[in-house]
Amino acid sequence: MVQSKALRIHGKEDMRIDTIELPEIKDDEILAEVISDSMCMSSWKLAKEGEDHKKTPSDLKNNPVMVGHEFSGKILKVGKKWADQYKEGEDFVVQPNLARDDTPFVPGYSYPYIGGDATKIIIPNEVMELGCLIPFNGDSYYEGSLCEPVSCVIAAFDAQFHLIPHTYDHEMGIKDGGNMLIVGGSGPMGLLAIDYALHADKKPSKLIITDIDQQKLDRAEQLYPSNDVDVKFINTKGLSIEEQEKLLRAETNGKGFDDLFLMISVAPLAEMAGRLLNSDGCLNQFAGPVSKDFSAKLNFYDIHYNFTHVVGTSGGNAKNEAKAAKLIAEHRLDVAKVITHVLGLDAAAETTLSQPEIGGGKKLVYTHKKFNRIELAKVDPQSELGKILAKHNGVWSHEAESWILNNMPDI
Template structure:
């Protein structure tokens, strides 16, 4: 079986190549990969090459496939897993192997460390390590792109699961947000914040009040459009959007909560002032999750230690999700309860993957979604209508067909848009 894959050879050295995969072993599974969502972690791996902790030292001689947020179908099942997995079955992937339970010497991850598995490939071999740790996960949703976004959604689910409260006078940790409580997402109108809104409204536990802040009116208006009042009210949630640059957030929160303030705060920007604002609005026995991932190792903020001691404020941070979080994300997507479409701002083909990864910090917007069989540039979903009018040939036909489908879903990528795109496989298939 031949595959076309984007492989890393060293620092900023990514190459799109077609090569032969070896026959699978009895404890392996062959998959096709339809979609891969590009993550900033792939940029970091490409930038660092063999200096990255998950990229092998001999990557120049034995290149590995990049990409770890992917989904597709089972193509061939090794003897050991027949009856467990079936040809044609859909899957998602948990790229973070549980190192504590993994066999001795296994310190690797799909998308960084393996020669034959990574998200930016048409076909891949799921190895023994990944299968034994239960990191290949079944999926039964209506679109591949949703399963590709199960990994970032699992980070959101993991953050909510890591939250905890301790009733004064006891030593029992009550895990999760307060059901029917007050919740706030600060700087919460970016891609991950929108995913958290969706999970808070449609996950297993809802707050009574959900406050979402940002300092950009356009982002706030877009979030309100995606989550209108009728949607939040259907979940029993009072969803309130606040421009924290223009309003007194603390006073507004006091008015909304009759002075009780917030039980669960999530901070989505690595900015000290936003962290400090988060603690200011924490109520008695409240918990703050500094969810944003800073790159500045000396980043610091003021902490009200009095409130930590007397008002039982708790501060934590989370990064990533585990396999159970991935399973929940895939299940909720399969059931149609959550939809990560709001995270996606760009689509492209495998021929655009290398440039996208290498320049990811400079490309605005949210998630960049790659369809691996396609030879097409990376384009912003918001530009499809304009591009349809400006572009000739097959690509122009594609853009003109996609634009109304996106418009029907408030400017979001959708199952219908994906199906339309996949109908162009033969015209736009990469033949390199």
């Protein structure tokens, strides 16, 4: 038997670090260790909803599941079915969105033996069958953990579509050289979207990011300079919807936007976004609404005569994850910029439950380690870790990760 320590959910807001015995793997399974997991607000929603969440078993009290779905690690043992495709010692990432028709169950929400906030896991057959276990060749495990959120951004950008001139056929993806607006874009997913917009093959010519936190906007502006895309960060705090709409329209000389991403679920902002669309503009509801009856008014005149359209994406897929892993490994995206806190596994329950109050960007868990949550901006600059952070302009790095893995106590 292999022992694992894991954050598991036993019911609403009932999350615990449990020590469990993993069974021997079957011929179609893989044993692996997780090194790092980045937290998603979806895990906070999971903690709040418990058994009411559509992806969890109905009886968490008797069937607790491992939490965490943005993880990276190393393969330890491969069942004979997969021995020709995966090797012991190989680093990996997992695309948790299995996209199966028969069940909503996915890693990090539904399984007793696979989740990101664990020291060791058993990867079930369906993950490999669906191409969702992906080798990772990046420099650091934190980069691997952020492949999943990047895959969500890639999925959203790929889901955009625009008419091919003089046809009713569509070209998928954002409009190359168009105007793009990201509403509520200074959070971690917004920052990853900015990074991707600036460095993907298709780029907007103008990119505007709005939010109501000047400090976060200032940080985003510092982190994401651009020479070939006109980028502007706008604080809309205190502005009415009418004032926001007038200001944003003026930024495009009255032309509006070809691609628009909503990183928050607020009905008046969604309705404003619809009015700001150019002819053939595409609005993406990126943020997952908490309320199942979230709705907003939509102008069907514009849909008919101006060919505006709306899409929504929830998570990525295996193809998106593989693309994210490649872009990150090639250093085309600098995902370290979204990490604002690091912590040991022992701090994962409290941090998951407190994400809205903590604020900031991504919280990165080092699953084999035991230490309290560290806010990078508040690290003593004279400490060893502080000096490493200073060398990298306060941004997480391979050197910082190595320091954590070599110096923090094991859990």
